[in-house]
Amino acid sequence: MQIILARHGQPELRLDSWFRPMALQEWLRLYDAAGLAPGAVPAAIRAQAAAVGVLACSDLRRCTESAQRLAPGRAVLGEALFREAEPPWPAWLAPRLPPLAWAAMFRLARFPVPARPAPVTAQRARQAAQRLVELARRHGSVLLVGHGLMGQLIARELRALGWQGPRQPASGYWQCSVYRAPD
Template sequence: MQITLMRHGKPVLAASRWLAPCEMGHWIAAYDEAGVHVDAIPPASLAAASTAVIVFASSLPRAQSSARALGHAAPRVDALFREAALPFPLWRCPRLPPFAWAALLRLAWLCGYARGADALATVRQRARAASAQLIAAAAAGPVLLVGHGIMQRLIARELRAAGWTAVSRHRSGHWGMARYRLD
């Protein structure tokens, strides 16, 4: 049995100015609704997608458009696989680039700050349910999940706890993937 966890492609986002933390909610919403650039999909990602019998995708558009770009027009879409939402404070300063805020807010979330987002413990429970769904589907053949970085790391942790072995090292960039096998 085999499960491949693949991160979505690079989102199509307009250049953004520096933002205050209170403005991150609008930026996060735009990021969540973004499609992806479909050029330059790595051959290894295309090859992994071609072997999948069942394809799952997060309910976020960037995951679904990535699955379609990989040749899977109708992936099984489930909000269970959505990325862990970013919290953001309502401060008006300082101003930073949005991806700098995203990194800082993700670190804060990992340390327990969850204003307006699910807490880490809640997302871990969701990852446990997601891994159980992937494991059940893997009985029918190779499974591919097109999703998001943090959520996939949490799902991978659950797969390893269930006795699955990492066949390939996890790549965190766009189109990055990791394969897990149960022998």
């Protein structure tokens, strides 16, 4: 049995705009509604998607469109359980920074070293890992098209369950990591 954790393709959204932290919630809403930027899907991940027993994804648009590009015409199991972990957002008026800087700062604030997710997020990651294990048992293999941070948290849970794979899953667009069931 195997579980493949893949990150979605690049979203069609400008990441170079600057804004105040109190506007992060609105920017995240736009990010969640964004589709995919044009571009080819790497052949290696397309082959993995074609070979798995079941294809699953977060129900956010960038993931569902990614799954459709990976395996056109194939049924995809989209679930809210696999959505990205949401960063906190304070109501500060300053300073203005790009979204990637805010995301990094909020994640560091929320997940101090050693990284510990908020209890609700940790519980959802645990449930997501258990759901993937269930799907892998039923279908032999599953590929999840998901998100960067939630992918890391799911990987942590899979490893805690004895699955073998990288400690830190690949986090670039269209990159994936394979986890194998314990013997």
